[in-house]
Amino acid sequence: MTVAESQRLVSGEPDGVDRWAPGYPTPGDVIAATRFLGTCANTDAPQGAPFCNYEIRRREDGHAIGGIGFHGLPDESGGVTIGFGLSPAVRGQGYASEALRALLQFAREHGVTRVKGDTDHDNAASQHVLTAAGMHPTLQDERLRSFEITWA
Numbered sequence: 001m002t003v004a005e006s007q008r009l010v011s012g013e014p015d016g017v018d019r020w021a022p023g024y025p026t027p028g029d030v031i032a033a034t035r036f037l038g039t040c041a042n043t044d045a046p047q048g049a050p051f052c053n054y055e056i057r058r059r060e061d062g063h064a065i066g067g068i069g070f071h072g073l074p075d076e077s078g079g080v081t082i083g084f085g086l087s088p089a090v091r092g093q094g095y096a097s098e099a100l101r102a103l104l105q106f107a108r109e110h111g112v113t114r115v116k117g118d119t120d121h122d123n124a125a126s127q128h129v130l131t132a133a134g135m136h137p138t139l140q141d142e143r144l145r146s147f148e149i150t151w152a
Helices: 003-011 029-043 097-110 126-133
Strands: 055-056 064-070 079-086 113-119 136-140 144-150
Touching: 003 029, 029 055, 029 079, 029 126, 055 097, 064 097, 079 097, 097 126, 113 126, 126 136, 126 144
Parallel strands: 079 113
Antiparallel strands: 055 064, 064 079, 113 144, 136 144
């Protein structure tokens, strides 16, 4: 997503080219876009691809149904943190799994050596998506379970 797209998402006001499905953006999408805008405003990091946020779109109608992306640029060891979410009406249909597999492949092709993500303890669906994509549970605290995948 570009800065302009992220600004529209945060404001909740799509323009004529945005095609948002009902329930999009979710609060998580707004948080991710806000984080991205803050990174752009406070660093010299490139604004936009490749280590940014992406909309998850249905192929059949092109409507945005969720988001996936990076919480920032890779760290000094080549690691990134990711997040994803879908509008409630489209959960359980394989969209998140397909998007996460593509994002992991993309990260690996761009030199990333470790990807981390986390989810609430009671979010079994997201935990399933993470493990199905090849990520393994690592740490947990009173609120979150963390997952990770590494490549040589």
